Amino acid sequence: MTNFDQIKGKAKENAGEAVNDDEMAARGRMERAKGKGKEAVGKAKDKAKKAADDTRGRFAE
DSSP states (O other): OOOHHHHHHHHHHHHHHHTTOHHHHHHHHHHHHHHHHHHHHHHHHHHHHHHHHHHHHHHHO
């Protein structure tokens, strides 16, 4: 699951490397890391919701 920050960051990183702009490449890497963090948070939320739903289901029976 890739999000917009990861795609945008990769594009910036590649552009920075292509024109030999270390600062732009670094900003791109930072955006990719931000996107990966958001993705990890989303996955953690999904797992927590599933665990809560499973637990509720057990007590409802």
